[in-house]
Amino acid sequence: LADRPEYFGQLFSRLRGLRTRTGRPHWLVLDEAHHLMPAEWGHVGVALPRQLGETVFVTVHPEHLPPALLRLVDLVIAVGPSPERTLRGFCHAMERNLVWPDGLRAVRDQAIAWYPHREDPVQPMRILAPRRDRVRHRRKYAEGDMRYHSFYFRGPEKRHNLKAHNLNIFAQIAEGIDDETWLFHLRRGDYSRWFRDAVKDPYLADQAERIEQRVNLQPEETRNLIRRLIETRYTLAE
Known part of the structure; x- marks a missing residue:
C-alpha cells in the first residue's frame, strides 16, 4: 500500500505523455484514489498536470485527497446513503x-x-x-480469499467447521457435504444471507432465497440449482 503513490506518479506521468501524443486513453478512471494520491504524499505538485482532462477519481474519502488535486476537479458526484457527508468532506479539505x-x-x-x-x-x-448487472471484485469472490467474510459449513450442533473462503470452494464443499449439514444451512437461509451480505450480490441472493424456500426439492436438486446459479454469474474452476 505504501508503494502505490510512487508507482502511480510514474504511471500517471507516462499516461499523460501518451495522451499528449495519441489522444488516448480518452478517459482515466482511478479507483481508490485516496490510496494513489494521499494528502500527505510529498510529490503531488510534480505528479499533477495543470489540467486533468477526462479523469475520474473514485474514492470514499475525498478529504484524504490532496487539496491541490481537489481544486482541479470540475464535478463531484456523491452516491450512497450519505451524499451530504461526502460533499462536506470534500469541502472541508478545500476549506x-x-x-x-x-x-x-x-x-x-x-x-x-x-x-x-x-x-x-x-x-x-x-x-x-445498467443494461447488464455487474459484480464488483468478481474474481475475488470466485477465486480469492474473502477472509473473515468466508462461509462456514458447521451443521447442527456445530459438527463441522469447513471454511469456504470463496465461491469456488463453497461449490466444492457443497458438492461433498452430507445432506443433513447442507439442509441445515439451506433451511436457515444461510446461503442467500451470505450471498447478500458477504458476496454483495443481491441478484444471486434473491435467486438462492427462492431455492431455499422450495421445500419440496431433494437436497441434491437444491445443490445443483445453487451451483448452476453461481456458475451463470461467476467462472468457477473445474
Whole structure:
C-alpha cells in the first residue's frame, strides 16, 4: 500500500505523455484514489498536470485527497446513503462551505452532483440502471480469499467447521457435504444471507432465497440449482 503513490506518479506521468501524443486513453478512471494520491504524499505538485482532462477519481474519502488535486476537479458526484457527508468532506479539505438545500435527502437510485467552480447549488440526479448487472471484485469472490467474510459449513450442533473462503470452494464443499449439514444451512437461509451480505450480490441472493424456500426439492436438486446459479454469474474452476 505504501508503494502505490510512487508507482502511480510514474504511471500517471507516462499516461499523460501518451495522451499528449495519441489522444488516448480518452478517459482515466482511478479507483481508490485516496490510496494513489494521499494528502500527505510529498510529490503531488510534480505528479499533477495543470489540467486533468477526462479523469475520474473514485474514492470514499475525498478529504484524504490532496487539496491541490481537489481544486482541479470540475464535478463531484456523491452516491450512497450519505451524499451530504461526502460533499462536506470534500469541502472541508478545500476549506470551503457547502450550502445544502433544505429538504434534500438521500434517495435510492439518486446521486447528488455539484460543480465546485460554479455558483450553482447541489443538484440531485437519477441513476439509470445498467443494461447488464455487474459484480464488483468478481474474481475475488470466485477465486480469492474473502477472509473473515468466508462461509462456514458447521451443521447442527456445530459438527463441522469447513471454511469456504470463496465461491469456488463453497461449490466444492457443497458438492461433498452430507445432506443433513447442507439442509441445515439451506433451511436457515444461510446461503442467500451470505450471498447478500458477504458476496454483495443481491441478484444471486434473491435467486438462492427462492431455492431455499422450495421445500419440496431433494437436497441434491437444491445443490445443483445453487451451483448452476453461481456458475451463470461467476467462472468457477473445474
